[in-house]
Amino acid sequence: MEKLKVDILELLKEDARRSPELISTMLDVPEPEIKQAIGELEAEHVIVKYAAVVNWSKVSDEQVTALIEVSITPERGRGFEGIAERIYLYPEVKSVYLMSGAYDLLVEVQGASLKDVASFVSNKLSPIDAVLSTKTFFVLKKYKQDGIIYEEHEDDHRLMISP
Amino acid sequence: MMQRNELQVDTGRDRSSMSDYLVPQVRAIPPSGIRRFFDLVSASKDVITLGVGEPDFVTPWHVREACVYSLETGKTQYTSNAGMPELREAIADYLSGRFAVDYDPGSEILVTVGASEAIDLALRALVSAGDEILVPEPCYISYSPITALSGGTPVGVETYAKDQFKLTAESLEAAITPRSKVLILCYPSNPTGGIMTREDWLPIAQLVEKHDLIVIADEIYAELTYSGRHVSFASLPGMKDRTITVNGFSKAFAMTGWRMGYACGHPELIAAMLKIHQYTIMCAPVMGQVAALEALTSGIGEMERMVESYNQRRRLVVHGFKEIGLDCHEPHGAFYAFPSVASTGLTSEEFAERLLMEGRVAAVPGGVFGKGGESFIRCSYATSVAQLTEALDRIGNFVHRIKMS
Numbered sequence: 047m048e049k050l051k052v053d054i055l056e057l058l059k060e061d062a063r064r065s066p067e068l069i070s071t072m073l074d075v076p077e078p079e080i081k082q083a084i085g086e087l088e089a090e091h092v093i094v095k096y097a098a099v100v101n102w103s104k105v106s107d108e109q110v111t112a113l114i115e116v117s118i119t120p121e122r123g124r125g126f127e128g129i130a131e132r133i134y135l136y137p138e139v140k141s142v143y144l145m146s147g148a149y150d151l152l153v154e155v156q157g158a159s160l161k162d163v164a165s166f167v168s169n170k171l172s173p174i175d176a177v178l179s180t181k182t183f184f185v186l187k188k189y190k191q192d193g194i195i196y197e198e199h200e201d202d203h204r205l206m207i208s209p
Numbered sequence: 210m211m212q213r214n215e216l217q218v219d220t221g222r223d224r225s226s227m228s229d230y231l232v233p234q235v236r237a238i239p240p241s242g243i244r245r246f247f248d249l250v251s252a253s254k255d256v257i258t259l260g261v262g263e264p265d266f267v268t269p270w271h272v273r274e275a276c277v278y279s280l281e282t283g284k285t286q287y288t289s290n291a292g293m294p295e296l297r298e299a300i301a302d303y304l305s306g307r308f309a310v311d312y313d314p315g316s317e318i319l320v321t322v323g324a325s326e327a328i329d330l331a332l333r334a335l336v337s338a339g340d341e342i343l344v345p346e347p348c349y350i351s352y353s354p355i356t357a358l359s360g361g362t363p364v365g366v367e368t369y370a371k372d373q374f375k376l377t378a379e380s381l382e383a384a385i386t387p388r389s390k391v392l393i394l395c396y397p398s399n400p401t402g403g404i405m406t407r408e409d410w411l412p413i414a415q416l417v418e419k420h421d422l423i424v425i426a427d428e429i430y431a432e433l434t435y436s437g438r439h440v441s442f443a444s445l446p447g448m449k450d451r452t453i454t455v456n457g458f459s460k461a462f463a464m465t466g467w468r469m470g471y472a473c474g475h476p477e478l479i480a481a482m483l484k485i486h487q488y489t490i491m492c493a494p495v496m497g498q499v500a501a502l503e504a505l506t507s508g509i510g511e512m513e514r515m516v517e518s519y520n521q522r523r524r525l526v527v528h529g530f531k532e533i534g535l536d537c538h539e540p541h542g543a544f545y546a547f548p549s550v551a552s553t554g555l556t557s558e559e560f561a562e563r564l565l566m567e568g569r570v571a572a573v574p575g576g577v578f579g580k581g582g583e584s585f586i587r588c589s590y591a592t593s594v595a596q597l598t599e600a601l602d603r604i605g606n607f608v609h610r611i612k613m614s
Contacts, residue, residue: 057521061594071528072521072594201267206571207247207260209350209399 047092050075051083055092058084059193062096101196102156103188111140111156111185112163114171115149117178126150129176138166149181160184238354242577246561250571257600258571259588262399264544266463268500269511275503276496284495290487291479292320292471293498299505300471308431308441310454316476319483320493320501324429324457324470329355330482331425331453331472332391336361340390345376346579347547349399349427353579364389367581370549373538374403378412385420392422394442397430400578400587401547402540407440414445423478424452429470430543432461432512435520439542443473450475453482460543461512462504467497519544522590522597529601533608544591547575551584553611561586568607570600 050073057069066084070077087093102109118129126144133153134142141154153171157163167182188196228236250256267273291297297314305311312318321327328351336342338360344352346365353363366384368374376394394413396405405413417424426442443452457470472482486492504512523540530537530548537548550560557574564570564586575582590597 064594068525068594068598071525074524202265204261204263204265205247206250206256206258207243207573208262209241209243 050079051087051092054080054083055087058093058096099192099194101188106158108159109156110158110160110163111154111188112167113183113185114153114155114167115145115181115183116151116153116171117149117180118151118174118176119178120150121176129174132174133171136166136170138162234358234360238357241350243350243573246571246573246577249562250565253565253569253571256565256569256571257592257596257603259590259592259597259600260571260573261589261591262545263465263591264460264463264515265591265593266515268462268464268467269504269508271511272462272464272500272503272508276500279499280496284499286495288492288495288498290492291318291483292493293495293502296320296498296502296505297471299502300473303505304441304454304456304473308428308439308444310441310443310449310473312454312473313476317473317479319472319479319486320498321457321470321472321486322490322493323459323468324427324455325351325468326486326490327453327455327457327470327472327482328352328393328425328427330485331455331474331478332356332359332361333485334478334481335391335423335425339388341386341388343381343384343389343392343422344579345381345394347374347398347400347575347582347585348393348395348579350577350579352393352395361391362388365580368401368403369581370536370538370547370585373541374398374401374547375405375409376413378416381413381416385416385422389420389422391425392417393425393427395427395429397434397439397542399430399543400545400573400575400582401538401585402543402545403538404434404436404542405440406437407445410440410442410445414442414448417451418447422451424448425455426452427455429455429457430460431456433516433519433544434542435516435523436541453478458501458504461516462501462508463515464500464504467500469493469497469501519591522592522594525594525597526588526590526601529597529605533601533605534612535604535608544589546588546590547585548588549585553608555611557583557586563611564604564607567610568603570603570607 053073054069057064066077066080070080120126121128130142133139138155138157139153140156143152145152155163155166167180172180297318300318301312301314332355336356336359340361341364342356342361343364343366345368356363364384366380368376424442431439443449443454453472453474455472458464526546527537527539535548537546540546550557553560557576561572561574572586572588575585575587
């Protein structure tokens with residue numbers, strides 16, 4: 047991908063609210079070119095969405111996240127795609143990855159309680175024909191996601207004025 | 210002495226004043242202008258500061274981790290006086306690869322406690338009473354006081370916004386006398402952000418040759434240039450033996466607090482500096498040296514990313530000052546913008562103080578950096594984009610109010 051687009055993506059990744067005008071100044075590229083590049087990135091679905099990164103543990107103590115290792119039998123002709131879709135369409139599923147190694151899909155599920163997640167696994171996930179086995183791991187604490195550290199910490203220890 | 214202290218009346222002139230014990234050179238050093246401003250800023254609340262002369266990045270984790278690991282494995286001893294041989298070799302490779310200057314790690318490189326120590330050593334080794342030391346100004350605040358400690362006379366050579374704060378041969382030659390011995394060069398420049406290209410350097414090099422000067426080239430901001438690679442003074446024809454190149458890890462690798470620097474030069478000059486260094490310092494701290502080695506061997510990529518990020522913020526700030534209506538030459542190096550506040554009718558001291566009190570933004574008044582800085586303010590853009598944007602808004606409103614009234 048051309049450098050301009052990568053630069054734009056990096057600036058938006060840091061803060062998705064940055065305006066084309068600001069990005070134009072920071073990259074020293076005319077604003078119409080920035081707008082066009084962003085438009086293309088959106089159309090190509092490179093920029094999938096502009097969403098806030100939320101620390102849900104601050105919203106509700108009850109929220110539970112689980113990572114589930116799922117082993118499946120691939121379907122003839124479609125491989126893992128069809129099963130993955132059947133799983134990721136559930137709204138409680140936050141992410142799905144196809145993995146190399148001992149299992150096939152890594153599924154991140156979010157629920158209002160332990161029971162909620164448990165019932166998702168037993169009533170929805172496990173009964174899928176192709177699913178051979180599941181292993182559920184509950185997340186105790188999230189430290190960092192997508193390069194963003196959750197813990198608030200003061201980074202700037204600098205003196206207010208220095209020569 | 211303690212008894213006398215109890216009895217003392219602090220008139221400043223009284224024989225019993227403790228300061229009477231001080232040597233005249235130290236007493237003669239005026240209080241730092243930046244220090245006074247620091248106190249003022251520290252007492253203020255809700256201020257965005259553009260007054261910080263260091264990166265806003267924390268030292269990259271792999272560098273910090275290398276230091277932690279070396280402590281865990283018990284690397285806590287003295288190193289050779291000149292610094293760890295591996296580090297000196299890495300410095301030699303680095304300078305040769307990036308700035309085309311070749312130094313022998315065995316005899317031409319000395320690892321110091323920050324570039325500051327290197328400058329102090331160089332001046333102590335070269336300056337005696339009566340020598341004149343040429344210092345292009347506005348410049349970093351330490352050169353003149355350190356020169357004075359050695360009994361030398363600092364001679365400011367003014368540089369101008371119209372020349373983008375480059376040192377010109379005319380100004381330099383006008384300041385040279387038979388007593389001139391050393392020329393201190395700090396490019397890319399703190400505080401102006403000015404740089405010197407090869408074409409800018411060549412006439413300076415001719416004067417150095419003609420007047421038999423020694424150069425101390427403080428190249429601490431060498432990596433922070435935004436329109437082509439910095440040209441090391443020592444890389445110019447005939448200049449290597451006449452130049453003590455001073456550099457360090459603070460600015461490029463975001464390692465200010467580590468105090469890691471180095472000096473490179475002719476073996477006889479480095480040997481003289483090493484003599485002072487071995488009796489005063491012994492060696493630079495070993496943990497810092499280990500970290501510095503890690504920075505040089507696997508930190509270049511991360512350093513380049515930091516420089517790119519400064520460049521983006523540089524454009525933002527220069528653009529911002531233009532919108533506000535403050536004249537600002539385009540700074541091609543370091544991480545400072547140096548806009549003129551002359552159009553407001555205020556001196557830089559007045560402007561900085563009122564901006565702090567009324568606008569809640571701290572910037573350093575240019576006068577503290579010597580001749581020619583009086584109508585400018587130094588604004589560091591090594592601060593987050595959000596803070597810079599807010600600071601520019603505040604400065605804009607402040608300037609607008611001043612110009613209206």
